[in-house]
Amino acid sequence: MTNSADIKALIREQLPSILAEDSSIRDFILRTVSDYYSPKQETDQKFEEFKERVDRILDQLERDREEQARKWDENTHKWDENTRKWDRILDQLERDREEQARKWDENNRRLDNFIHEQNQKWNQQYQQNQETLEEIKKMNRQYDSTIGALGSRWGLFSEASFRNALAGILKDSFGVEVVNINDYDPDGIVFGRPDQVEIDVIIKNGLVIVCEIKSSMSKSDIYTFGRKVEFYQQKYQRSVNRKIVISPMIAPNALPVAESLGIEVYSYADSVSI
Template sequence: MQRAKKSIRSKVALKEMLIRDLPELLKEDPLLKDYVASLFKENFADKRTTEEEIKALLEEIKNLRIESEKRWEEHSKRLEEHSQKLEELSQGNKILMEEILALRKRQDVQISALGARWGIKSEKTFRNAVKGLLEETFGVKVEHYETTDLEGEVFEGFPGKRVEIDLIIRNGELIVAEIKSSVSPGDVLLFEIKVKFFEKKEGRRVTRKIIISPMIDREAKSFCKSLGITFYTDVPDREEGL
């Protein structure tokens, strides 16, 4: 215990002596000065070395920043080129879509025109077939009646329209017929108006009203029943026979 205390006192005394006498000793003894300087160099970098290391570090940071900016510029350039290609592709798709829509529109017009012509032809073909069947099988006479609605009674507000119906004459009985490939509720109502127009214009009484069609709308059938129109169609609730 006494030895430890003595050692501590010796170290303290040595430090005090160094602090007090070292500056003068370094001035007086160059070898001692060099020795002390070498000790400091081993443990602490000198100012020049530190500055050089800082400069090197700053230069490295600068180079990294330049490289990063260069890479960012290249990335931005590639991104811009990619965006431009996408824009060109989008514009191309837009033009292609417009061309497709224009082509589809032309096709729709052509198909509609073809359908209209075919509808007229098929309607006429069906009517002629039914007329031939009625005349040959049932021995009746079928006449096509056509006139002009000068006052616009059938097509209200549109004078000068043509009005057409088919007349079936059998043993003095006058039957007005509508022969169509398909019949809607509107067709039934129009047929009823044409019958009234015919009776008024020609002064002849219609004995029966019939509609002949392979396709009659369910609501159209209901209209036929309420208006006293007999219908002949290819459905389960058809009525048969003249």
């Protein structure tokens, strides 16, 4: 008994030759399979439609490609143009930087030269000022020496003038004896060594006043005056009733010493009564 597999194998083997030889069989088969396959005309039409669609898509893709290529070329052109612009800008910036660096170096050189010149001028001026200052100091020393000498002479002359004027007034107007004693102190009572001692003594009706008239009196001058009074009392064996110092300038630390020694001090507008 023949099975379906054998039949199928026989059909595959004999069908091509049968279709080629027998047109009725060929028509039968075409009618039988027409329900499963589209006719050739319809297939060709669909193929043509598909091909047209594909062509349109390809055309659109080509136009898109060309448009993209155009835009790419434009962008590339713009990019190149911008690149050239930036290159020009960067080149200009580099030239500006180099110019600024050159100017900065030039200004630094000028500043260094200016500072160097100013330092030289300053050193020269400083040297001149030092020389001028030394000249001024020298002149000051000479001036101080001159003023000091004049001051000493003025003080001595003033003391002598005041002493002579006071002696003349007291003698002529009040009948007072004024004695200027210039005696030798062999024991060094006054100065701690033998020396001449000058003392002004005022005597009236047995009253003895020892007076010291000087342009200025220091603390040591007060002590020296006190020792002059002691020398006078020992030398002449006479008691001194009053001890008077007359001076326009009395050192502040000399006043307590004068008070402790019983010395009367008269300065500025102070008055002396006899």
